[in-house]
Amino acid sequence: MNYRNRLWVGMMMLAASQLTQAEEFEQHGAHVHGAATMNLALEEGKLVVELESPAMNLVGFEHAPATDEERQQVEKAAALLKKGEELFGLTPAAGCKLLSAEVDGDVFEHDEDGGKHEEADHDEHGHSDDAHQEHSDDKNDHDHHEDGHSDIDASYIFECGDADKLTSVDVLLFKHFPALNDLDVQVIGPKGQTAMELNPEKHQINL
Numbered sequence: 001m002n003y004r005n006r007l008w009v010g011m012m013m014l015a016a017s018q019l020t021q022a023e024e025f026e027q028h029g030a031h032v033h034g035a036a037t038m039n040l041a042l043e044e045g046k047l048v049v050e051l052e053s054p055a056m057n058l059v060g061f062e063h064a065p066a067t068d069e070e071r072q073q074v075e076k077a078a079a080l081l082k083k084g085e086e087l088f089g090l091t092p093a094a095g096c097k098l099l100s101a102e103v104d105g106d107v108f109e110h111d112e113d114g115g116k117h118e119e120a121d122h123d124e125h126g127h128s129d130d131a132h133q134e135h136s137d138d139k140n141d142h143d144h145h146e147d148g149h150s151d152i153d154a155s156y157i158f159e160c161g162d163a164d165k166l167t168s169v170d171v172l173l174f175k176h177f178p179a180l181n182d183l184d185v186q187v188i189g190p191k192g193q194t195a196m197e198l199n200p201e202k203h204q205i206n207l
């Protein structure tokens, strides 16, 4: 292979690897403290909301709770996350009611071996806030990052008596979880699919 061909092959491989990374980023999102992703779909009278966030934004840490204080923080966050009606302000005329709320994440799992789960060298203060790529092959433990980071998944289903009247969703997560300051939202609704970025100043989704 001459130099020119080799260069070409190299460039193609580089392009391919960048594409894979970009796709993975799109599919899984990146673990960045302060940021989270949310999908919202309105279909057949039901509003389905799926939130994925680093545990840091919602609980304040990402390891299994080791002290009573940390256990209380986790319980408080879990209880609040289940109150879908307080986290999402839906147009009252649409008559939406919360059907189900599910909250899942490593920080909620009970530590049965006496708190030894946590790596001794976990460095809560020193780690960088750079994006950490999720691994695509860790389906069994998808909320846990090898470097000690972990995510929380929360999903909500609202049933609306008159879904046509549901024109806006006010995302009140920012108020309840001040560490969250950037939310990437994908909306699938009557007008098709849209993407938007919300923050503590701009927190309303118009459907």
Ligand SMILES: [Zn+2]
Pocket (backbone or CB within 6 Å): 031, 033, 054, 055, 056, 062, 148, 149, 150
């Ligand atoms: Zn983290």
